[in-house]
Amino acid sequence: MNWLDLPSLSTLRAFCAYAETGSLAKAGASLNVSHAAVSQQLRALEAHLGVELLDRGGRALELTAAGHHLARALQLGFGAIETAVQELSRAGSSRPLHITCTPTFAAHWLMPRLAGFQQEYADIDLVVDPVGTVSELKPGGIDLALRYGGGNWPGLQSELFLSSPMVVIAAPDLLADRRVHAPEELLDFPWLEELGTTEAAFWLRSRGVTQAQRGARVTLPGNLLLEAVRAGQGVAVSVREFVKEDLRLGRLVELFTEQDGRGYHIVTRPGVQRPEARRFISWLRKQ
Numbered sequence: 001m002n003w004l005d006l007p008s009l010s011t012l013r014a015f016c017a018y019a020e021t022g023s024l025a026k027a028g029a030s031l032n033v034s035h036a037a038v039s040q041q042l043r044a045l046e047a048h049l050g051v052e053l054l055d056r057g058g059r060a061l062e063l064t065a066a067g068h069h070l071a072r073a074l075q076l077g078f079g080a081i082e083t084a085v086q087e088l089s090r091a092g093s094s095r096p097l098h099i100t101c102t103p104t105f106a107a108h109w110l111m112p113r114l115a116g117f118q119q120e121y122a123d124i125d126l127v128v129d130p131v132g133t134v135s136e137l138k139p140g141g142i143d144l145a146l147r148y149g150g151g152n153w154p155g156l157q158s159e160l161f162l163s164s165p166m167v168v169i170a171a172p173d174l175l176a177d178r179r180v181h182a183p184e185e186l187l188d189f190p191w192l193e194e195l196g197t198t199e200a201a202f203w204l205r206s207r208g209v210t211q212a213q214r215g216a217r218v219t220l221p222g223n224l225l226l227e228a229v230r231a232g233q234g235v236a237v238s239v240r241e242f243v244k245e246d247l248r249l250g251r252l253v254e255l256f257t258e259q260d261g262r263g264y265h266i267v268t269r270p271g272v273q274r275p276e277a278r279r280f281i282s283w284l285r286k287q
Contacts, residue, residue: 007048014041015053016078019063019071096125097276101146103222104194105264106130108242109162110146117283124276132196132222137269143277145267146284148239150260156267161284163263164241168203168256173232180255183207190216190234194225199237207256239264 017027017038024035031038046053053067063071101110106128114128129135135142137156151158170189180186183204191200191213200217218234226243229236230251246252266281273281 007045011041011045011048012074013078014038015045015067016071016074018042018061019067020075024061096127097274097280098127098129098142099144099146099280100129100131100135100142102132102148102194102197103130104225104238104242105146105148105222107223108226109264113287117280120283121279124279130222132194137267139269143268143274144281146264147267148262148264150262151265153267155270157270158265158267159281160263160265161287162241163261164239165260166203166237166258166262167240167243167254168235168237169229169243169247169252169254170235171230171232172250172253174234175253183209183256184211186235186255187211187214190218192225192228192234192236193217193219194222195219200235203237203258 014027014031014033014037017030018024021027021030024038028035028038042054051066052064053070055062055064107130110128114126117124118126129142134147135145137143137145147153147158151160168186174189186204187209193200200213204213216234218228220228225236226238226246228234229238230246235255240247240254240257243252247254266284268277268281
């Protein structure tokens, strides 16, 4: 199909509106333009096609045989477009809003606040997918991710909404009277990590520690990680936001802090977001 040979959509829509209503004034009202603008569009369409679509010889405008032929084709075409748009809109609105985040974030930040979102937006169905691994954002799949980092994920859009440094923490009972001055001194301690992550090894490498860990390494679900740390079962890397009350009360000790400006980001694919996703993002910003 040579799209350059087709008339403009506005002229076709104006002609279809006139054919449906039989009146320039009614056609203009349906398109929110003046009847003069509709008349001008009809003349432009006839000029483009080189065919008379309207018989102007009588007291009222009448469709010619060519006009009737084009009107039937346009009514079928615009009707099919309207049906497809309605079907797609219904399919999009009926699909739950799909969110992915880490289990730790879900347990310690999102879930305590989610009741407020559900009260404000009772019409939005949610699927919260707490996984430690990074999930791919695809059309028709996950709508948005809540990820911790610097915000520079290629091919994705990100917006910082919760700024908090990473900290290395432990219970006072685990440390006993031992004071930790350098990262290497933590190699003898057991380490706790969230399933699907390698935070301990990553943090040690980032501090230049290349020796193998001598203490045990335990991986467990994120919703259990902080309970295990509080119980003195190991050292862990966490986001300070999740443990600030434990640190204030002395239940945990902050051994090292990463002041690198990182935090949790709202991560989406480029392009137009679903209305449900836009409302959830707006709610996140207010938190």
